[in-house]
Amino acid sequence: MYHIERAIFDIRRGLPVVLDTGEERLLVQALEGSDSVEALSRLSGSRPTMVLTRHRLAAMGMSLKAEAASLPLSEQMSASDLHRLALSQGEGKTPGALLSGLKPAGVGERGAVTLMRRALLVPAALCAVVSEEQASAIDERLASGELLEVDAREAEKCLAGAPGMLNRVSEARIPLEDAAESRFVLFREPDGLREHVAVVIGDLERIEGPVPLRLHSACLTGDLFGSLRCDCGEQLRNAVGDIQAMGGGVLLYLAQEGRGIGLANKLRAYTLQDAGLDTVDADQVLGFGDDERQYAVAVDMLRALAIDKVQLLTNNPLKMKALEEGGVEVVSRQALYGSVTDQNHRYLSAKASRAGHLLDEVLAGRTR
Numbered sequence: 182m183y184h185i186e187r188a189i190f191d192i193r194r195g196l197p198v199v200l201d202t203g204e205e206r207l208l209v210q211a212l213e214g215s216d217s218v219e220a221l222s223r224l225s226g227s228r229p230t231m232v233l234t235r236h237r238l239a240a241m242g243m244s245l246k247a248e249a250a251s252l253p254l255s256e257q258m259s260a261s262d263l264h265r266l267a268l269s270q271g272e273g274k275t276p277g278a279l280l281s282g283l284k285p286a287g288v289g290e291r292g293a294v295t296l297m298r299r300a301l302l303v304p305a306a307l308c309a310v311v312s313e314e315q316a317s318a319i320d321e322r323l324a325s326g327e328l329l330e331v332d333a334r335e336a337e338k339c340l341a342g343a344p345g346m347l348n349r350v351s352e353a354r355i356p357l358e359d360a361a362e363s364r365f366v367l368f369r370e371p372d373g374l375r376e377h378v379a380v381v382i383g384d385l386e387r388i389e390g391p392v393p394l395r396l397h398s399a400c401l402t403g404d405l406f407g408s409l410r411c412d413c414g415e416q417l418r419n420a421v422g423d424i425q426a427m428g429g430g431v432l433l434y435l436a437q438e439g440r441g442i443g444l445a446n447k448l449r450a451y452t453l454q455d456a457g458l459d460t461v462d463a464d465q466v467l468g469f470g471d472d473e474r475q476y477a478v479a480v481d482m483l484r485a486l487a488i489d490k491v492q493l494l495t496n497n498p499l500k501m502k503a504l505e506e507g508g509v510e511v512v513s514r515q516a517l518y519g520s521v522t523d524q525n526h527r528y529l530s531a532k533a534s535r536a537g538h539l540l541d542e543v544l545a546g547r548t549r
């Protein structure tokens with residue numbers, strides 16, 4: 182039995198976990214919350230490395246085929262040195278000698294960085310091989326429950342969904358301002374870490390043909406507080422109104438805050454944007470790709486609701502592709518806009534030019 186979800190809690194609390202690759206054991210800890218490598222070095226009996234994603238390395242000017250790579254660390258590195266390596270924008274300032282030790286990540290390192298992503302932390306991990314001398318000390322801590330060991334391959338897979346994985350947990354009638362006949366159906370991921378909601382508007386049985394569908398990724402700042410940095414809140418309300426006007430359908434409210442990087446990282450990305458980066462480059466500096474979302478959960482929810490043909494409200498071609506790949510037929514697409522304002526114009530332009538979102542009309546000011 183492997184306890185990935187328990188490992189994620191330990192990682193989020195700043196504790197190390199052991200990843201077993203079959204050939205060696207790695208002691209792994211999040212960069213976030215770590216202020217030195219000394220404790221990890223002492224406990225493992227070997228010199229720690231820092232594992233960074235290829236996105237982070239690209240932001241530092243290095244292109245890499247592997248998903249991640251590890252850098253040897255010196256024991257004298259201070260907390261700020263570590264953080265500079267994983268998070269700062271000062272690409273040119275990383276010492277060449279350090280970068281010359283770069284090695285493509287093996288299964289253990291890849292598992293470590295995937296755990297960080299799943300834990301919604303900065304995707305940078307401190308890793309150290311458990312030495313022979315320290316093996317029995319580690320075994321003792323495992324036996325006492327002080328440390329947890331997980332299989333590296335399981336950790337590497339911890340972001341992937343599987344069909345039928347969601348549990349349908351509870352539901353209720355929730356009349357909405359713009360759609361009085363609505364039901365909220367809550368789904369929970371098997372490890373209990375995330376919940377997603379299907380808002381069913383109207384009576385699905387009475388819809389002939391493709392079901393009007395909106396996939397909406399959570400945006401606390403926009404959806405709840407009306408942040409002017411994005412158009413999410415307005416899109417959310419417009420989607421409910423549009424689906425109602427189309428005779429009913431479904432809005433999937435997905436726990437994918439910040440395009441899947443989580444709220445803490447989205448706030449970090451906003452600060453980087455205030456320093457001049459666009460939305461894609463800011464995520465890259467933090468170690469993330471253009472879009473970290475996976476839509477297996479959406480496919481699963483649609484399956485649970487017996488929906489296999491949809492009319493999708495989106496401007497994002499990736500959402501259409503993901504549904505098609507998951508076996509849901511996207512019969513047509515309908516654009517869904519919020520307003521373009523001085524504050525969100527740069528964000529929307531970057532989505533169009535960097536990530537291929539279909540926003541030409543709204544950016545040209547031809548719609549509401």
Ligand SMILES: Nc1nc2c(ncn2[C@@H]2O[C@H](COP(=O)(O)OP(=O)(O)OP(=O)(O)O)[C@@H](O)[C@H]2O)c(=O)[nH]1
Binds near residue numbers: 416437442447495538
């Ligand atoms: N990482 C990051 N996420 C952001 C930023 N601004 C907004 N978001 C997130 O982007 C996501 C937008 O979700 P959606 O509106 O469902 O999706 P979309 O990709 O814009 O596609 P549409 O269907 O066309 O709206 C939300 O999870 C927001 O929290 C940003 O600057 N950086």
Ligand SMILES: [Zn+2]
Binds near residue numbers: 402403404413414
């Ligand atoms: Zn938003």
